[in-house]
Amino acid sequence: MPKNDVAVVGIGQTKFRSKRRDVNIPEMIYEAAKMALDDAKIEPKDIDAIIIGNMDHFEGINFSELWCGIDAAPGYLKPVVKVATGGTTGSSLAICGYYNVASGIYNKVLVIGWEKLNEGGATTGIITAFDPVWERPSLAGALGPLALMANTYAAKYGITPEQAAKVTVKNRSNAANNPFAHLQMPNITVDYVMSSQMISYPLRLHDCCPQSEGACAIIYANEEETKKVTDNPAWIQSVATAHYYTFGTDTIMFDLPSAAIASKEAYRKAGIKDPVKDLDVAEIYEPTSWSELSWTESLGFCKSGEGGKILDEGITQMGGELPVNPSGGVLSTNPIGATALVRVAEAAIQVMGRGGKRQVPDVEKALSMGFGGSLWTEILILGKEPKR
Amino acid sequence: MGEEIEKKVFRGRIKVPYKHTSGAYVEKFITYIGKNHKIMGVKCPKCNKVFIPPKMICFECFEKMEEWVEVGNIGTITGFTVITHSTPVLPLEPPFAYARIRLEGADTDFVHLIKESDPSKLKIGMKVEAVFKEKPRKRILDIEYFQPI
Amino acid sequence: MSKRKDKEKVFEIKWKTDLPYRYSIGKLAVKFFEELKNNKKILGSKCPKCGKVHFPPRGVCADCLVEMTLDDMVDLSPRGTLAGFTVVNYPFVDPNTGGMRPFPYGYAIFKLDGADTYTMHFLDEIDHTKMRVGQRVEAVFKEERQGNIDDIPYFRIIKEEE
């Protein structure tokens, strides 16, 4: 059991868009940080530490935390630390913030994930994440490998493009109820997705996540500080991380081994036997429609190959047994450095019952997932009750 | 020997043309330099400090700053150095000087260039004046350098 | 892929990052490219403890946390089995050049006969209807080789009748 229970007491998100023409990087981050501070009713000077991160070569700013931690967040004369692990940056930030408080070293910590993707470009940045000799010459960012794996997955379990398209339809109609989401398509149809331009077979444009600009901030507090500011926090019940090999290609990405390992550990720590029964909502990391089908299997929501089935049976729809991505997910919003932190924030919003039109009724336990690097997964489970 | 080394390494590069949205504060500061040869700062409503270069947040008070204040084109040197090492991103041929300058009316210093290669010719407290570029290119170097007066 | 709706002038500050790197490739890769250049051979590295054959070759077996040296390098067949395929059909800036990478191009993940890890590389086909998981693929070697990854410009699909 950790020394100190840790709760999310404040949340801030910018309205995610393809291009924020009106603000520069610190000004964009300030929006989310200020919103989280106001939400938590905590004075900027009372924040003990700031954990902030993005992916360096997307915007080309080295030690970006030393600029943004001071000019966008109340970091002056305080600890400002950068954690960055690729697509999992957001969840790594959330987990680092959790340990900052669970260790008892700090009481109130501000965690910020951000990305201004269109200043440099996602695919260009992602290519630089891989081996310069063996992988970069042919790599086409994340979408290339994700397309390869979608074909592997399709061949193995007979999954059809229509089943994949239904994920986009579910998530982007969910996003219509989420004021922060980038792509909101209330009347999207399978045909609309199936007729969009072929990007990288079998991935069409609307099978893929967008490039978004925006920031997300959450504030953690220990038990004592939490009581002072809210009686409706979201407690962190368990965190788990599973990394994998250096070369992303050593294994097949569909049926994601690290998701199976990390989710089992997170479930064990949070006392979850059957995720579909014991969890009330899940915010997972789906860069493509196909990813959600396969990775709900790796997360133990169903047996291998049945990701399409549980979607068709409505289990993962709003109103189903385990709604997945009421926020619209990554398919609707993808500011990579913030994406996995948005999952944590949205899970917290569901636990706090503040989801508005996207709220799942009486949520006790929510799962959030980060994916990135060479097939890494991070899980945080949030709940209404503290661990003890 | 060079041939041996080349076998052991891969000559790669990270080459990306970044385009950074400036935001209102950078736009006004850079535009005023280019168009009006004026240097604009912003004032914090709480501690009344005038910041050069200008930005949205006063980091001491964590307050949004909205009041613009024109500062002088003349200032005093509060620190300087003369560099001799060359790098691919230097705006001038070394040796030349970097100086910290406190412009009249500003409460913070501002680092820029001085075309001086002999440190004995520069002193803390000296007066310097901004020299503006004829054809501005929307960047901080639209002030080409500062000139001792 | 975002549409350029209202292209009103955004005040932007431009910065062309150009960082040249001299990446060390390690002794095993030096040997790999030597053999590739001189003898058209493809080498992997085999873990002395668990026997897992890694391609591309590398200095550490992650499962056993054991070193792999030049003595652990093994010959691999230039043929393999296709595990996944796609046709990359979207524009992006290639950070190696700062310019756009030409597309479309075929892209495959396959496991070479004798290897225990998968690998991704260019494929000579750009019509996805001609690709199928399970097809056999083969490395295509340049005649004039320099000892770098371009010595195998792409893999080709071995037609059934061959």
Place this chain on the structure above:
Amino acid sequence: MDKVAIVGVAQTKYEAEKIDQTYMELVFEVVKKLHNDLGITNDDVGSVITSSNDFNDGRTIANMAIQDAVGTVGKSESRVSGDGAFAYVYAAMRILSGEYDTVMVVSHCKCSEVNQYLVNNTIFDPYYQRHLGLDQISSAGLMANMYMTKYGFTEEQAANVVVKNRKNALNNPYAHLRKEVTLDEVLNSPMMAYPLKELEFPPFSDGAVAMLLTNKELASKFTDNPVWLKGYANCTDAYYLGHRTMTDLIGLELAAKEAYKMAGINDPVKNLDVAEVYDAFSVHELMSYEALGFCNKGEGGKFLDSGETQMGGNIPVNPSGGVLSSNPTMANGLIRLAEVALQIMGKAGKRQIADSKLGLANGMNGICSQGNCVLIFGGE
């Protein structure tokens, strides 16, 4: 504060270039050394925190390149994108949270693979500072000149820091530069960023460092003299150079005060037995004496001349030879911690300070001490 111990450290030799090693192999060397020294296997390691920099390694997610070498297939690893000392702090937090019994910290850096001036130039923002071509050398010159002008002390005092540290490095088998320099050699080396000359700047080095942390219960299983964390603080100064008091290291000063309070130190020179300070350039160590409260403001030069920070002094500073002798940039902070740990464990060989009980180490991020963490370690 609860207990967390360093139970073992490992370092590679620091040198100008390790051209035959990939990042994976470099990190594997130091991880294997740590495992062998402690007689442990990968199963004894609960989770791993690494530190690296994407600009220096030429790779976004730089820790991806070393995954195979840190043994985290299916295990938890995270990466602090900054100096290794900050990664130690995150690892200590994982132990103190009670969720991990052992955590390994690894930091690596190869300065030989990229132009270090270019990498440091990218720390400056693209709007107001980067086009000026600023880097760590020009900023150091600016700081040194302001400091020396304000407190009026001599180039000899600054140069003597280099002489001291380079002499200490002779006793450090890991050090990159293990050749003494005389005062004249330093003073006559070509001027680089007035008033700093070439030899007043550190070399560029390749290398890696690792250490294992455990909780109180497991510490004795690994070592007879664990090194306990007694005090810690972290403070970040303003970002723009012009917004900082560059004549004093305010961030380091505030961090030191807080760390001393936590460790119950009221007179650092008396209470501490050894200090490994981040000497980014000659004058920087003198400024650090003042910020760390070893002496009053402006008396850094005098304090050096007094011999207090020499090997025989009351507070020997940088027995390892410091950054001025070995500079694998991103690993510098963790090397400071490792060297203090070796002193307290009595394993510092020829550079051992007799019965060191309490030591200080500090890490730095960014330009001219913008990000500072100060850590106090003790034997009991």
